[in-house]
Amino acid sequence: MHLPKLMKDKIIKYIQDEFITDDSILTPETKLISSGIIDSFSLVSLQSFIEREFGKRIPNPKMTVENCDTVVKLIDLINQF
Amino acid sequence: MITSPVFFIILIPTFILYWLIPDKYKIRQILLVISSFVFLYIFDLSAMIITLILTIYTYSGGYFIGSRKNLNLAYWLLIGGLLICLIFFKYIGLLVPAFDSLNTFVKIFPKFELKNILLPLGISYIVLKHISYLTDIKWGIIKKQDFIFFLTYSSFFTIFTAGPIERYEKFQPQLENRGDKFEWKYLDEGFQRIIFGLFKKFVLANWIAFFINPVLQNQNDYTFELKSLALLGFSLQIYFDFSGYSDIAIGSSRLFGFKIMENFNFPYLKQNISQFWRSWHISLSEWIRDYIFMPLARLSTNKIWFYFFAPVISMGICGIWHGAKWGFLLWGIWHGIGLSAYQIYRKNVKKKYANSIFVNSLSVLLTFIFVTLGWYFFIN
Numbered sequence: 001m002h003l004p005k006l007m008k009d010k011i012i013k014y015i016q017d018e019f020i021t022d023d024s025i026l027t028p029e030t031k032l033i034s035s036g037i038i039d040s041f042s043l044v045s046l047q048s049f050i051e052r053e054f055g056k057r058i059p060n061p062k063m064t065v066e067n068c069d070t071v072v073k074l075i076d077l078i079n080q081f
Numbered sequence: 082m083i084t085s086p087v088f089f090i091i092l093i094p095t096f097i098l099y100w101l102i103p104d105k106y107k108i109r110q111i112l113l114v115i116s117s118f119v120f121l122y123i124f125d126l127s128a129m130i131i132t133l134i135l136t137i138y139t140y141s142g143g144y145f146i147g148s149r150k151n152l153n154l155a156y157w158l159l160i161g162g163l164l165i166c167l168i169f170f171k172y173i174g175l176l177v178p179a180f181d182s183l184n185t186f187v188k189i190f191p192k193f194e195l196k197n198i199l200l201p202l203g204i205s206y207i208v209l210k211h212i213s214y215l216t217d218i219k220w221g222i223i224k225k226q227d228f229i230f231f232l233t234y235s236s237f238f239t240i241f242t243a244g245p246i247e248r249y250e251k252f253q254p255q256l257e258n259r260g261d262k263f264e265w266k267y268l269d270e271g272f273q274r275i276i277f278g279l280f281k282k283f284v285l286a287n288w289i290a291f292f293i294n295p296v297l298q299n300q301n302d303y304t305f306e307l308k309s310l311a312l313l314g315f316s317l318q319i320y321f322d323f324s325g326y327s328d329i330a331i332g333s334s335r336l337f338g339f340k341i342m343e344n345f346n347f348p349y350l351k352q353n354i355s356q357f358w359r360s361w362h363i364s365l366s367e368w369i370r371d372y373i374f375m376p377l378a379r380l381s382t383n384k385i386w387f388y389f390f391a392p393v394i395s396m397g398i399c400g401i402w403h404g405a406k407w408g409f410l411l412w413g414i415w416h417g418i419g420l421s422a423y424q425i426y427r428k429n430v431k432k433k434y435a436n437s438i439f440v441n442s443l444s445v446l447l448t449f450i451f452v453t454l455g456w457y458f459f460i461n
Contacts, residue, residue, distance in 0.1 A: 021427065039355045040370045041388070041424050044378045059220040060371040061213070061248065 007054065007078070011071050014049050018042070028071040033064075043068075056081045082124055082202065082242040083329050084282055091120050091238065096336045100263040110233045110256055113337070117236035121202065128202035131166075136235040138162065139211040140228050147218045147226060156219050160212055167208040170201055172405045203241045205402055209368055210235065214249045216372055222250050230256045239333035243326040245344040245364035255339050267338050274332025281325030289318040297460055315460060316453040320349065323362070349452070352444035354419040355427075357452060369399045388424050393417035403459075412458040419451055 008028060016026045019042050024030075032038040038046065043063045051057050056078050068074040082088060095116040102108050121129035142159040146152045214231070217223040234252050296303045296311035303311070327344035334341045348361035358366045374395040378387055393414055400413020 021430075033359075036353075036356055039359070040374055041355075041378070041392075043370075044375050044387075047375070048379065059217075059222050060375040061217060061220070061222060061250065063371075063375075064367075 007075055008071060010053060011050075011074060014053075015046070015071070018045065026071070030071070031069055032071070032074075033069050038068075050078060054078060082120075083239070083326060083333070084279065087123055088120065088238075088333075091116055091123075092333055092336070099337055104261055107229045110229050113233050113238075114229070114236055117233075117238040117241065120238040121236065121241070125202035128204070131170075131201045131204065132207060132236050135163070135166065135207060135211060136232050139214060139235075140226070140231050143215055143218045143223075143231075144226055146215065147223070152219075156215060159215055163208050163211050163215075167204060170204050172401075206241065206244055206246055207235060209246050209365075209402075210249070213246075213368060213372060217248070217250055223253075225253065227253075237334070239337075240330045240341060243323070243330060244362075245327055245330065245342050246368050247341050247364065251342065252339075261338050264338070267336055271332045271335035274328050274335060276332075278325045278328025278330075278332060281321040281328060283325075286318050286322035286325060289314050289321070293318060312457060312460075313453055315456050316349075316449070319456065319459075320345070349449050350445055351448055352441055353427075353448055354416065354423050354451060357448055358416070358420065361452075365399065365402070369395055373398055388428075389421045392420040392424075396420065408458045408461050412455055415455045415458055419455075 012026050012028065015032065015037070019037050020026060026037075030037070033043075046068075047058055047060075047063060058077060058081060062068075062077060066073075067077045095112065099109055099112055102112065118129055118133075121132060139159070142155070142162075146156050146159070214223065214234075218226070230253055231249070233256055234247075234249050240247055293311040293314035296307055297315065300308055324345040331341045331343070342364055344363050346360040346363065348357050351357045351360055374391060377395060378391040380391075381387070394417070396413040396417030397410055398413065400409045400411070400416070403409040403412075
């Protein structure tokens with residue numbers, strides 16, 4: 001079982017390194033999908049990262065704005081599976 | 082269909098009755114099914130029969146794969162059945178010239194008469210809804226199954242002909258016996274949205290169509306400049322037309338207290354093609370994303386596959402879903418290439434000038450031009 005903080009740090013680092021192309025700093029509340037940081041392509045990579053790192057497979061229809069628009073929401077989603 | 086008087090003649094008494102009868106024993110859902118079948122019976126008897134058959138087929142299949150584990154073969158057979166149904170009714174016409182030319186060499190195919198092939202109303206929408214239903218059962222998203230609820234979902238006349246392609250997972254909780262009582266906000270919000278949709282369709286879209294249709298229908302008679310202007314007009318017309326339909330569908334559903342997903346979100350004000358597709362025909366683009374693009378993209382880690390073939394194939398399918406015309410396929414491929422090119426740009430170019438008004442406005446303009454050029458394939 002991953003501690004939420006460890007999970008949060010890992011996800012933030014991954015998104016920051018992979019998808020943020022300017023100098024902005026990602027926070028747990030930064031909008032990911034609605035701001036355009038994450039799109040369909042990034043969602044596939046993020047989904048694979050979650051599976052690899054935390055052993056959780058999130059079904060595609062669950063990867064929505066409502067469920068993963070921030071790192072906090074994403075962690076809630078991961079913990080549902 | 083949902084702009085015809087018949088639609089409203091069915092909608093109004095259904096709305097009144099819906100709120101008069103008690104919310105128990107699924108009576109309200111049965112009323113919606115009856116109204117939907119009356120609607121289908123009036124417009125297209127074949128669609129009514131096919132809806133019933135497909136609903137029984139998909140529900141039984143879903144029940145079967147939902148009650149057992151590791152039924153991949155059964156799942157694919159069920160999906161195959163739905164796809165065969167779609168191909169038979171919708172795309173056989175596309176293959177007729179190929180059959181005919183083959184027949185000139187070897188007479189193995191029967192002679193097809195296009196007029197004998199039915200195109201049942203709403204077939205494209207119902208097949209997508211049923212595929213997502215079965216897949217969501219397989220993925221463990223849908224756990225509770227109920228035939229009356231599924232029949233209501235499959236046939237619901239407000240979203241039957243022009244979407245949005247609502248997901249069962251979101252629709253079912255709204256169908257559960259909620260003990261709902263009528264609220265004025267349902268009438269208020271629903272009525273406003275319907276009026277807004279009718280305005281978009283009958284005033285804006287039809288007014289633009291009045292000017293551009295003569296040019297689009299006789300393109301050889303007009304200059305390049307006029308044809309370009311007509312293409313620009315078409316870009317606006319199709320938006321007002323289709324988003325108008327969606328407004329009517331969403332508003333009509335709201336009369337019954339349902340919240341149907343939004344289908345458009347100012348798509349022509351987006352800064353790139355990726356954002357455009359999150360705002361244009363959202364229910365379809367999300368469907369394509371969840372059930373075609375993401376599974377395809379995960380097939381291989383090869384970058385060319387991921388950044389080029391997966392989006393191009395997905396958008397090609399999205400294009401051909403619109404109808405049996407090669408132009409639709411080319412339109413989809415055009416957008417697939419656009420999405421692919423944008424990803425490559427995004428990966429390699431740092432956003433140095435992000436948030437500058439000039440760059441943002443230019444991005445909106447370039448995206449609009451790209452989308453407008455794409456409509457050329459769509460209409461030819």
